[in-house]
Amino acid sequence: GDSVTQMEGPVTLSEEAFLTINCTYTATGYPSLFWYVQYPGEGLQLLLKATKADDKGSNKGFEATYRKETTSFHLEKGSVQVSDSAVYFCALLNAGNNRKLIWGLGTSLAVNP
Amino acid sequence: DSGVTQTPKHLITATGQRVTLRCSPRSGDLSVYWYQQSLDQGLQFLIHYYNGEERAKGNILERFSAQQFPDLHSELNLSSLELGDSALYFCASSVVSRWGTGELFFGEGSRLTVL
Secondary structure, eight states, X not given: OOEEEEOOSOEEEETTOOEEEOEEEEOSSOOEEEEEEEOTTSOEEEEEEEOSTTOEEEETTEEEEOBTTTTBXXXXXXXXXXXXXXXXXXXXXXXXXXXXXXXXXXXXXXXXO | OOSOXXXXXXXXXXXXXXXXXXXXXXXXXXXXXXXXXXXTTEEEEXXXXXXXXXXXXXXXXXXXXXXXXXXXXXEEEEXXXXXXXXXXXXXXXXXXXXXXXXXXXXXXXXXXXXX
């Protein structure tokens, strides 16, 4: 079945460092891909999405490109801030009649000043 | 503020008891999803309702049940509670779409502690 694999955390970075959180997927057809973020004490919120191959989603300085050839959707940010400390979830919406979100396990990011 | 409201925010109860968690979706959203988040299991999809009808079931135990009412609010009932049921329970709603777009709006969650 469809699945999402994220790099294990926690990831600890200093402020202004470059961030990459890897996400790869297995899916039939052409899924849509998402990154959600969960700040401490809050629910998840959509960070960015991409609906077809080579699409780039971006928001709040974060970017991710839908790479069908490598089945990846890695999250990047050029310069992280302390306020980016959160848990990041990669997810896919599978195609077909049984559309549902398939979630990764989440990657915790801690940014130190 | 996502527009999704969950009550109660915190709940402490004993093993064997029953609790009800409530969710009000964003105005106009017909789909409601319930998720369980725990440290060891991550984010687990429980159930999805669309306009009052059950659309999909995930890893929901038989001791758990849910329903969506005509006013579109939803309730998750957890019975015969066990220590392992302690978790954060999230409700999410989505834009009007029978099959879902993947864009979910989450509430702040209900933290259940079973002692």
